[in-house]
Amino acid sequence: MGVNWAELKAVGGERQTADKGCFPNEPVDDLVAKLRRYSDWFGLLAPKADADREKAARRQGVAVHGFRLWSRIYPATGREGYVPVAFVFTGRTKAQRASRMRRLEQAARSYFAGTKYPGGDITAVDYHQGVPVVVTELERITADPAGAAGPVWRRLGREEWQTLSEALDNPDGERSYRVQEEQSRRRQMEREAAEREAQRPVCTRCGTKFADERWLWVRHHPRLPHRDLCDPCLDEHHEQVRAEKAARIQAEEAVAREAAAAEAKKNRSLFRRR
Structure with a gap:
């Protein structure tokens, strides 16, 4: 299909890659259970890893993955979060496929959604402890002239259909956080300067x-x-x-x-x- 499946390797109890390990005709509950197992596995410490240092590294984002078992088996993704998982849906009607994707999205949100970075004026999301999940339809891939390389992927938590690279990117993640953090720091300094000036x-x-x-x-x-x-x-x-x-x-x-x-x-x- 032209997909770089190496980017989509997912780890579960069977250590399967996403294209071989995901069965879209399974009940949504089973797919959610797979994501739960993936998430649990990604959280396992590597042998001899220091648990206290791993706990401290969670506040440093990507640094935490160096203490996890999965990072000793799979290469770094170059993005926040764990190794991504892909589900390719097929069969039934378009409406039924869309319904199943929505149900999966709602039920599995805690595994892929990430958490908001701290700060009242920060909107960026911390994806470092999340499993990136992308979905598509076999019918959508075959209908697109570019096939799987086209904008046929939807990242759970988003509405738009994108290319695989776009879907796996995190424009609202750490990069956005660094910008917002600097803007927040500058606004705080301006507020403090204004308050000081008023005195x-x-x-x-x-x-x-x-x-x-x-x-x-x-x-x-x-x-x-x-x-x-x-x-x-x-x-x-x-x-x-x-x-x-x-x-x-x-x-x-x-x-x-x-x-x-x-x-x-x-x-x-x-x-x-x-």
């Missing part, structure tokens, strides 16, 4: 917001005088104080000189009278 003091003299250095200084010196003034206004204040002090000294000196002059004049007058 920035304003000079009571000129109405200008404090520069970072001045703000940091007054925060670390709670008893600092004139905490309500920015640096330029504080400089003006000190200059004004110096000017007023100089003027006061000058005035005091002028008064002293006048008093001294008056005393001298008085003494001269007394001398003349004698």
Whole structure:
């Protein structure tokens, strides 16, 4: 059919590949049971694998697979999740085939759906612990000029029919998470910066917001005088104080000189009278 079945190897109790191990005429419950066995098998630890390190690696996505038995038997897929499983439906009517695929999708969701990455504004899905499941119809493959290489596959959990590579890709998976995580981090930094900016003091003299250095200084010196003034206004204040002090000294000196002059004049007058 032109399908790269090596990409679709699935592991169950019989260690069968997807094209030989899936029987679409079986009851949906049996197909779900197969997926359950695949999922259980994929979770088995490799011999001598460290269970504690495996548990910690689950938070690192793909790193966890290095501790699992399946990764010692099958090559890495290059995608999140376990080795994919394919079901090819045939026979009966188109409506009946569609109904069986929908029933399989509903019943097996816990095995393929993945989980949402943490974060209130994150929509990406963590597929690392999921079994990618693609379905198609033999009738759809034979009707497409490209056969199995055409857009005849539907990934369970999606609506569109895609090529096999497209169906197995995870555009809403880890790649999306990394982008959303960076966007979320940037938005958080912007919110924190806005909140911080809203708390920035304003000079009571000129109405200008404090520069970072001045703000940091007054925060670390709670008893600092004139905490309500920015640096330029504080400089003006000190200059004004110096000017007023100089003027006061000058005035005091002028008064002293006048008093001294008056005393001298008085003494001269007394001398003349004698």
